Amino acid sequence: MNKNQYRTLLLISALFAVVAITTLSARAWSQGAQKTSDQDTVKITADLVQLDIVVTDRKGKSVRGLTREDFELYDNNKLQHISHFSLEETRGRQLIGSSDEFASLPKAITAGEVKRVIAFVVDTLHMKPESVYRSQKMLEDFIDTKMAPGDLVLILPPAGGSGLFQQFTSDQRVLRNAAGRLRPFIFSNDTAPHRSLSTGPGAAAGGMGGPRGRMGGFPGQSRGGVFGRPDPLEEADVRNTLSTLNNLIDAMKKLPGRKLGVFVSEGFRLFQTQTTFDLSETIAKATRASVVFYSIDPRGLDPLGLSAADSADDIGDDLGSFLDNRRDDFRESQDSLNTLALDTGGRFYRNSNDVKAGLNNLLEENSSYYLLGFQPEAGKWDGKFHKVKVAVKGRPDLVVSARKGYEARDEKPKGKPISDPKLAEMIEAINSPLIRRDIDLQLTPFYLDTEKREPYMVTLLHIDASRLKFNSQDGRYKDKLEVSGFVIDSRGKAVDSFSNTLDLNLLPKTYEEALTRGLLSTRTLGVRPGIYQLRMFVREESSGRIGTANNLVDIPDMKSDRLSLSSIFTDTRLTDNPEAAGSGGTLSQRRFKRGSQFAYQLAIYNAKAEGADKKTELEIRTRVLRAGKAVYSGQRRPVQILEGSQVPSRILTGGVLQLGAMPPDDYTLEVTVFDRSRKKDSRAVARQEIDFSVE
Structure with missing residues (x-):
């Protein structure tokens, strides 16, 4: 065992002791x-109406450089004085590199650092399996290549999911888990996928879909539910989706920044479920909270004709009626998506097999926006709905996207307030997505x-x-x-x-x-x-x-067959010049002086070994990322197995990172281990990371 190996082994052993006590720790905080x-925030009175305005050219590109004097704002057709004006930049990023290289962003942000609040509602209650998988790929691409510093993001399926992952966060690890857990909820060939209690021909087993290509519905219900009642299961699912949107709006209302809701769905039938008024209430709630919804239909182009999945029982005796019903279903499902988007100031993206393109256009359109505020005349906070119109003077070539109006009323607080103000403050702070x-x-x-x-x-x-x-x-x-x-x-x-x-x-x-x-x-x-x-x-x-x-x-499950890693441990004491790193180079702080170096160590679990000598084929690669972009990418090299390892179940390894001329900033050290013995096995790669700072 050479000197460096001995030092590294001593460090890993020391880590077990240092974490068992509570003590003073070094920190350089100049x-x-x-x-x-x-x-510190600007206090705005309840009578100030604020509007997020997106201005694009005819090609959908965001338009910057406009001033307060360029806008005209009307409240119920009466010109208003714009008392508040600002241009907000929210342009994302595009990761440059191979598709397997993820970009690590800050995992926690404050209210002052928020740029965009984006909530993806993936309506698995009204999506075919192929649409769910397509949406999943779209979200993974967003997290890895489009998400930017200052983004606060949520992925929410109305059909339910894991509680930990249903939260607003800037932590990409939470979001990747949320996207990876999306699952199809229904298996139906309906033009407007939905669950139904109908027992008519073509109903899926277990009530997991209505008659294919027909309006479906509860027995005894005529078309539209006018002379009968809606199908209870279909109606319950629509109300569940709308309730999810309402709860989301309540949560977004308290958050700063541009608030975007991205509703990914194949749509639902409002007329058949008698929920048109409920959608109107959701839209009104969104306008009061300044939440703009964009709808994305992930199904792509739908020819609305016969398909190989249509059976004779589905079609029945009247082919014309079958196709007419299919088209009616499609139009009704599209209406729900279109209404939600347009009435809150967003857009509806449809008829494209490239669902990522719709999201990219959405992000480009919202790469900048104008925040306009005005105060209605005294006594005009009357509880009624006010129509709002915004235009750019003398520029008919520009497209202005804004919500259509607002309700001049304050939301009443829900629930009984907590009597202890300190307890209420703690609960609000510790549950907030913003630190x-x-x-x-x-x-x-x-x-x-x-x-x-x-x-x-x-x-x-x-x-x-x-x-x-x-x-x-x-x-x-x-x-x-x-x-x-x-x-x-x-x-x-x-x-x-x-x-x-x-x-x-x-x-x-x-x-x-x-x-x-x-x-x-x-x-x-x-x-x-x-x-x-x-x-x-x-x-x-x-x-x-x-x-x-x-x-x-x-x-990870350290006893399983999956390749996994321990946490990464850092220290400066075992480098050639530990004093150069400064007093902040401890395990808890990881603040190092520019030009210094630090050691890092970790354990590799469950490597695959072959032969009596338990030979492994492990390789390791390190990268350093800054604001999501790689500033250093090391080459893959064989893993150096240190003394004290238990090959192949527990292998100790590590290295030394030279900081060189890295400018002062926050960074992420990423360590990736590859097991070549597993070849293309999905368990052949494990990745771990840890944050550090240069000062």
């Missing part, structure tokens, strides 16, 4: 005292395995003490912090929670050290394989300042 809270940095926190979960190959997780919470208001008393520096946290599994259930108070009573030397190096709190938890999210909340008692943090950890 600008901490100069930063201000990013929670608070009044107190700066850095939360890092790590996992390894025990001697029995059982996984356990250690969380490191670093608290920046430079923003705390210590009280000097009797030669000591005192402060009190409330610390609360939750660990949530993939079902959305809390598997661990805690709340305690940190009473700080520091000597002058310790106080000075804490200001520059910060505070560290740790917690160890035995867990099962699975995906977990950690959420942390810290509040200073004296000032009321708040800090929140969240992070995701995917703990």
